[in-house]
Amino acid sequence: xxxxxxxxxxxxxxxxxxxxxxxxxxxxxxxxxxxxxxxxxxxxxxxxxxxxxxxxxxxxxxxxxxxxxxxxxxxxxxxxxxxxxxxxxxxxxxxxxxxxxxxxxxxxxxxxxxxxxxxxxxxxxxxxxxxxxxxxxxxxxxxxxxxxxxxxxxxxxxxxxxxxxxxxxxxxxxxxxxxxxxxxxxxxxxxxxxxxxxxxxxxxxxxxxxxxxxxxxxxxxxxxxxxxxxxxxxxxxxxxxxxxxxxxxxxxxxxxxxxxxxxxxxxxxxxxxxxxxxxxxxxxxxxxxxxxxxxxxxxxxxxxxxxxxxxxxxxxxxxxxxxxxxxxxxxxxxxxxxxxxxxxxxxxxxxxxxxxxxxxxxxxxx
Numbered sequence: 001x002x003x004x005x006x007x008x009x010x011x012x013x014x015x016x017x018x019x020x021x022x023x024x025x026x027x028x029x030x031x032x033x034x035x036x037x038x039x040x041x042x043x044x045x046x047x048x049x050x051x052x053x054x055x056x057x058x059x060x061x062x063x064x065x066x067x068x069x070x071x072x073x074x075x076x077x078x079x080x081x082x083x084x085x086x087x088x089x090x091x092x093x094x095x096x097x098x099x100x101x102x103x104x105x106x107x108x109x110x111x112x113x114x115x116x117x118x119x120x121x122x123x124x125x126x127x128x129x130x131x132x133x134x135x136x137x138x139x140x141x142x143x144x145x146x147x148x149x150x151x152x153x154x155x156x157x158x159x160x161x162x163x164x165x166x167x168x169x170x171x172x173x174x175x176x177x178x179x180x181x182x183x184x185x186x187x188x189x190x191x192x193x194x195x196x197x198x199x200x201x202x203x204x205x206x207x208x209x210x211x212x213x214x215x216x217x218x219x220x221x222x223x224x225x226x227x228x229x230x231x232x233x234x235x236x237x238x239x240x241x242x243x244x245x246x247x248x249x250x251x252x253x254x255x256x257x258x259x260x261x262x263x264x265x266x267x268x269x270x271x272x273x274x275x276x277x278x279x280x281x282x283x284x285x286x287x288x289x290x291x292x293x294x295x296x297x298x299x300x301x302x303x304x305x306x307x308x309x310x311x312x313x314x315x316x317x318x319x320x321x322x323x324x325x326x327x328x329x330x331x332x333x334x335x336x337x338x339x340x341x342x343x344x345x346x347x348x349x350x351x352x353x354x355x356x357x358x359x360x361x362x363x364x365x366x
Contacts, residue, residue: 030353034064034331044314044329045358052317052325055279060359062328065097065348066104071185072350073271074162076117076125077340084340086350087114089130089185097355099341113179113186116162116271116336121169128160130179131186136160136171136201149173149199149207155192159185162219162271162336165366166226168251169203176216176234198231200252210254214243219271219336222247223278223320224365229254230280232269237262240269240287242280242322260322263287266307267316271336271350275362278320281347285313285333309333315349330356339364 037043042061047053065084074087074094084097085107094114096107108114112129120126125139126148134157135150148171150157159179164172176196180189198211198220211217215236222229229245242261245254261280263269266289272282286309294301315328315337332352340346344363349356 030070031068032331032353034067034354034356036061036063042358046327046329047325048327049319049323049325051319055317055326055360055362057359057361062330062356062358065355065357066095067354069095069353069355071335072352072355073335074115074117074128075336075338075340075348075350075355076119077338077344077348078119078123078125079340079342079344080123082342084338084348084355085117085125086348086355087111087117089113089115094127115160115179115185116173118163118165118171120165120171121167126163126165126171128163128173130159130161131189134159134179134189136163136173148201148205152193152197152199152207152209158191158193158196161217164220164222166222166251170251171201172198172210172220172222172229173201174198174217174220174231176218178216202252208252210252211245219269219283221272221274221280222365223274224276226251230260230272230274232272234269239263240267242269242272242282261318265312266305267312268333270334273338274365275339276365277362278365279325279362280318280320281337281362282316282318283334283336283349283351284316284327285309285335313351315347328358 040059044062069088070090076085082099094108094111097104112133113131114127115130116128118126129135136148138146158175158177161174161176179186195212196216197209198217200208200210214233216234218232218234220231231243233241240263241259244258244260246256266287268285268287270283289306290303291306294303313333314330315334317326330351334349334351337349340348347358
């Protein structure tokens with residue numbers, strides 16, 4: 001018993017340097033050790049096209065900001081306070097990482113299984129509540145919540161997933177089924193909408209469906225000039241894809257639907273962000289597809305995953321034309337990411353049980 005207590009104290013002491021002790025003893029069940037690469041440049045950053053070299057910082061390595069999560073999602077950075085907010089969906093909470101102190105604390109418990117978060121143009125948190133309430137809410141400066149959307153044409157939304165703020169103060173979000181099709185990211189419920197849509201909340205508060213033909217749309221982002229909208233489709237094509245749309249002069253209408261990226265290597269496209277040069281930085285990992293034939297494992301016939309998840313986990317970077325530029329290898333699948341830091345050049349990567357960070361020479365477009 002004494003030996004177990006000593007081991008626990010040593011582990012907590014190690015976590016204290018990254019603020020993990022503030023999460024409490026429950027962190028131990030889901031915490032994973034991480035050793036940064038000693039060598040510069042970091043071998044975890046794989047350059048797939050020489051044009052990406054200008055974005056690499058030679059003496060920057062991947063860091064583990066925090067661990068002890070069950071499914072990290074929805075990172076959003078707030079420069080006014082120097083902190084990152086992100087969701088831990090199965091634990092039903094929004095977490096806060098303070099860059100100055102390194103502390104990681106619970107920002108909001110009982111968060112209605114919050115998924116995607118963003119900072120609007122006035123510096124307020126806007127959150128997709130993934131289950132239970134199934135709504136989009138804004139946190140006002142006094143901490144009160146304002147409901148921005150919870151139904152469309154008299155029927156409840158499915159499960160708001162990811163959200164982005166446009167310069168005209170409109171908000172665009174995806175509404176797939178993930179938060180209501182099981183018990184892991186919320187509670188199972190019957191969908192009321194006939195389709196899984198992308199919605200726009202206008203500056204006047206009016207909700208409109210701008211895309212209705214994607215099967216479970218997921219991450220979304222605008223190009224730096226906001227003339228293109230990119231949306232991940234989780235199903236509906238042989239592989240997960242990013243579709244590109246031209247945004248009309250009215251800032252609302254969409255046209256010229258084009259497949260920009262096809263995750264043909266069993267990659268699991270999820271959340272992504274765009275930098276000032278228009279490159280797409282995409283969360284990546286295995287899509288969980290099974291091989292068509294079993295293999296023998298200890299006398300049992302087992303259907304393994306297609307591909308090697310350990311080779312897929314991380315972040316893929318694509319040019320505005322969809323050309324692969326780089327891959328940031330991580331020890332866990334990355335679901336979503338954002339740019340942050342005082343110079344907007346620190347890439348935060350929400351990855352399963354942990355959040356990782358890497359300084360780069362790219363800057364977030366927003």
